[in-house]
Amino acid sequence: MIIQPGKLLSQINNPDDLKRFSKDQLVQICDELRQFIVDNVSVYGGHFGASLGVVELTVALHYVLNTPEDQLVWDVGHQAYGHKILTGRKERFHTNRLYGGLSGFPKRKESEYDTFGVGHSSTSISAALGMAVASKYKGDKLKQHIAVIGDGSMTGGMAFEAMNHAGVSDTNMIIILNDNCMSIDPNVGALKDYLTDITTSHTYNKVKDEVWNLLGKFSKFGTSAQEVISKVEGAIKSAVLKQSNLFESLNLRYFGPVDGHDVNHLVEVLADLRDIPGPKILHCVTVKGKGYAPAENGNKTTWHAPGLFDKVTGEIYKKTPTKPQPPKYQDVFGHTLVELAKENDKIMGITPAMPSGSSLNIMMKEMPDRAFDVGIAEQHAVTFSAGLATQGMVPFCNIYSSFMQRAYDQVIHDVALQNLQVVLCLDRAGFAGADGPTHHGAYDLAYFRCIPNMVVSAPMNEEELRNLMYTATKFEGPFSIRYPRGQGVMPEWRTPMREIPIGQGRIVKEGKDVAILTIGHIGNYAVEATEKLALEGMDPAHYDMRFVKPLDEDLLHEIFGKFSKVITVEDGCLMGGFGSAVIEWMMDHDYQAQVKRLGIPDRVVEHGEQLELHRECGFDPEGIMQAVKEFAKIEVVKK
Ligand SMILES: Cc1ncc(C[n+]2csc(CCOP(=O)(O)OP(=O)(O)O)c2C)c(N)n1
Numbered sequence: 001m002i003i004q005p006g007k008l009l010s011q012i013n014n015p016d017d018l019k020r021f022s023k024d025q026l027v028q029i030c031d032e033l034r035q036f037i038v039d040n041v042s043v044y045g046g047h048f049g050a051s052l053g054v055v056e057l058t059v060a061l062h063y064v065l066n067t068p069e070d071q072l073v074w075d076v077g078h079q080a081y082g083h084k085i086l087t088g089r090k091e092r093f094h095t096n097r098l099y100g101g102l103s104g105f106p107k108r109k110e111s112e113y114d115t116f117g118v119g120h121s122s123t124s125i126s127a128a129l130g131m132a133v134a135s136k137y138k139g140d141k142l143k144q145h146i147a148v149i150g151d152g153s154m155t156g157g158m159a160f161e162a163m164n165h166a167g168v169s170d171t172n173m174i175i176i177l178n179d180n181c182m183s184i185d186p187n188v189g190a191l192k193d194y195l196t197d198i199t200t201s202h203t204y205n206k207v208k209d210e211v212w213n214l215l216g217k218f219s220k221f222g223t224s225a226q227e228v229i230s231k232v233e234g235a236i237k238s239a240v241l242k243q244s245n246l247f248e249s250l251n252l253r254y255f256g257p258v259d260g261h262d263v264n265h266l267v268e269v270l271a272d273l274r275d276i277p278g279p280k281i282l283h284c285v286t287v288k289g290k291g292y293a294p295a296e297n298g299n300k301t302t303w304h305a306p307g308l309f310d311k312v313t314g315e316i317y318k319k320t321p322t323k324p325q326p327p328k329y330q331d332v333f334g335h336t337l338v339e340l341a342k343e344n345d346k347i348m349g350i351t352p353a354m355p356s357g358s359s360l361n362i363m364m365k366e367m368p369d370r371a372f373d374v375g376i377a378e379q380h381a382v383t384f385s386a387g388l389a390t391q392g393m394v395p396f397c398n399i400y401s402s403f404m405q406r407a408y409d410q411v412i413h414d415v416a417l418q419n420l421q422v423v424l425c426l427d428r429a430g431f432a433g434a435d436g437p438t439h440h441g442a443y444d445l446a447y448f449r450c451i452p453n454m455v456v457s458a459p460m461n462e463e464e465l466r467n468l469m470y471t472a473t474k475f476e477g478p479f480s481i482r483y484p485r486g487q488g489v490m491p492e493w494r495t496p497m498r499e500i501p502i503g504q505g506r507i508v509k510e511g512k513d514v515a516i517l518t519i520g521h522i523g524n525y526a527v528e529a530t531e532k533l534a535l536e537g538m539d540p541a542h543y544d545m546r547f548v549k550p551l552d553e554d555l556l557h558e559i560f561g562k563f564s565k566v567i568t569v570e571d572g573c574l575m576g577g578f579g580s581a582v583i584e585w586m587m588d589h590d591y592q593a594q595v596k597r598l599g600i601p602d603r604v605v606e607h608g609e610q611l612e613l614h615r616e617c618g619f620d621p622e623g624i625m626q627a628v629k630e631f632a633k634i635e636v637v638k639k
C-alpha cells in the first residue's frame with residue numbers, strides 16, 4: 001500500500017519546492033508532513049514520537065537553510081523521517097527500514113542531504129564542527145553548519161567534548177537543542193533538571209524576552225543582526241545568564257528557549273541566527289509525539305518505536321499467540337537480575353539510557369537504590385561499574401553490543417587491567433535487524449576476546465543465560481555475556497540456576513563426519529539444521545561452546561581428535577571472532593582439520609529482519625545445512 005501525501009506535501013520533492021510556498025502555508029505543510037509520518041509508520045513501522053516532535057523544526061530548517069549546501073546533521077537520526085520525506089525520499093518512504101529499502105537513519109550514500117551517517121547518539125556537534133572548521137579553512141564564510149541534538153543525546157560525553165571545542169572555534173555553527181524531556185525513557189540526570197529550570201525560570205525568561213524584543217526593535221531600524229547581538233550581549237551576559245547559563249559559560253551564544261512547534265516563529269529565529277556569526281545554541285522546547293494524541297498524551301516510551309498500530313484508535317497491534325511463547329532475552333536478564341539481587345545484596349544494575357530496552361527497569365522499580373539509569377553515557381556506565389566493584393559491589397552493567405563500542409577503553413583500562421568483578425551484559429548482540437549497521441552487535445566477540453582477564457560467554461537459551469549470570473556472580477573478574485535482540489526458545493524459562501564451570505561447553509548432539517561448533521543463540525539454527533539434515537540421512541555433531549574465552553580445551557581436543565571437518569557458526573564478525581579463536585587453538589595444538597567459518601563477513605551488512613540478514617550471510621538454518629552438505633562432499637587429506 002503506497003500512502004498518498006497531502007495536497008501541498010505532494011508538490012514537495014526537495015527543499016527548493018518547499019521554499020516556493022509562502023510562510024502562511026507552512027502550518028499546513030507541517031500538518032501534512034505529520035500525517036504522512038503517522039500514515040506510514042502505523043503501517044510499516046519504525047521510530048515515531050521523535051520525528052513527530054521535530055516536524056516544525058524540520059520544515060523551518062529546510063525553509064530557511066540552503067541545504068544541502070548548508071550542512072545539517074541530525075543526532076542519532078531516529079527523528080529524521082520528516083527530513084527524509086522533504087529531501088527526495090517521499091516516494092520510497094514506505095520502504096523505510098525494510099530489507100533493501102531506505103535506512104531508518106540518515107546515511108551519506110542515501111542522499112546528499114544526509115551529511116553524516118548516524119545511529120549512535122551525541123556525535124552531531126563534533127561532526128558539524130568538523131564541517132564548520134573545514135569551511136572556515138576553505139574560506140567559505142556563508143555556509144551554515146547545524147547540529148540538531150536531543151536533550152537525551154546531550155547527556156552523552158561526546159556532546160560536551162564537542163561544545164568545549166566549538167566554544168573557541170569561531171565557526172558558523174548552530175547547535176539546536178531539541179528538548180522534549182525524554183530520552184527513550186524519561187531523560188535523567190542533573191542536565192535534565194538544569195534544562196527544565198532554564199525553561200521555566202521566570203527571571204531567565206524575562207531577560208530572554210527582553211532580548212528578543214530588542215532584537216526585533218533594532219532590526220526594524222535596519223541594524224544588522226551582528227550589531228544587535230553585540231548591543232544586547234551585555235544584557236544577555238548579565239548576572240543572570242553569565243552565572244547560570246551553562247552554554248554561555250562554554251562561549252556558545254545561547255538563544256531560547258523557543259516553542260519548537262511554532263513553525264513561523266522558528267523560521268524567523270533561524271533566519272536571525274543564520275546572520276549571527278560564531279557558534280551558538282538554540283534551545284527549542286518540543287513535545288515528543290506532538291500532534292498524534294495517543295503518542296502525545298500516552299506513554300512516550302511506548303511511542304518511541306511502537307510497532308504497527310491502528311492510526312485511528314491508537315491501538316498498537318500485538319500478536320495473540322496460540323501457545324505459550326518464549327520470553328525476550330532482555331526480560332530473562334531483567335527478572336533474573338532481580339532474583340539474584342534478592343539473594344546477594346552486593347549486586348547492582350547499571351544501564352546507560354536503556355532501562356526499557358534492557359529490562360533493567362524491572363530492577364529499577366523493585367530496588368531503586370541499587371539500579372541506575374546513568375543517561376546516554378556508556379563510558380561512564382562502565383567506569384562507574386568499575387568504581388562500584390572496587391568497593392565490593394557486583395555490578396551488572398547492561399549495554400547493547402554496538403553501544404559498548406563507545407566504552408572499549410573503559411573496559412580495558414578501568415575493568416580488565418584491574419581485574420575487577422564487573423559483569424558486562426551485552427544485549428542486541430549479533431544482527432540488530434531493522435536498525436541496521438549502526439546497531440548491529442557484530443564486533444563484541446572479536447573486541448572482547450583479545451582483552452586479558454575477560455571471560456567471554458554467550459548463552460544458547462534462557463536457561464544458559466540464567467546460569468551464566470549466576471556463574472558471573474561467583475567469578476572475581478570481568479565477565480561478559482552476550483545475547484541477541486528478541487525472543488529465546490524456552491517458554492518455561494524460570495529454571496533453577498547453577499554454576500557453569502568457566503570455559504565449559506557442551507555437546508548438543510553426537511554425530512559423525514562433520515562437527516558444528518556454535519556460540520550463543522545462533523546454536524538454535526544449528527539444531528534446526530541438524531534435525532533437517534537427519535531427514536536427509538546426514539548426521540553432523542553439534543557442540544554449543546558457551547565460552548569464546550576461555551575455550552573449552554578438553555572439548556576441543558575431543559572434537560579435533562574425532563573430526564577432520566569442522567564448521568563454526570557465530571552471529572558476529574568473522575574477523576577475529578569465535579571461528580578465528582577455534583582456528584588459532586587448532587593451529588596452536590597442531591591439529592589438522594578443514595574449518596569453515598560462518599558468520600558476519602568483512603563488509604557492511606545493511607538493515608532487514610534478523611533472519612533475512614542471517615540468510616544473506618549464509619548462517620541461517622539453510623545456510624548451515626548447505627555448509628554441512630558441501631563440506632561432507634569434500635575429501636580431507638590428512639597429512
Ligand atoms: C550511544 C548511544 N546510546 C544509546 C542509544 C539509544 N538511543 C537512541 S535514541 C535515544 C534517546 C535519545 O534521546 P534524545 O536525543 O533526547 O531524542 P528524542 O528521542 O527525545 O527525540 C537513545 C538512548 C544510541 N542511539 N546511541
Ligand SMILES: CC(=O)[C@@H](O)[C@H](O)COP(=O)(O)O
Nearest residue numbers: 076078119305357428435485
Ligand atoms: C534509535 C535507537 O538507537 C533506538 O531507538 C534503537 O532503535 C532501540 O533499539 P531496540 O528497539 O532494539 O531497543
Ligand SMILES: [Mg+2]
Nearest residue numbers: 150151152182
Ligand atoms: Mg529528548
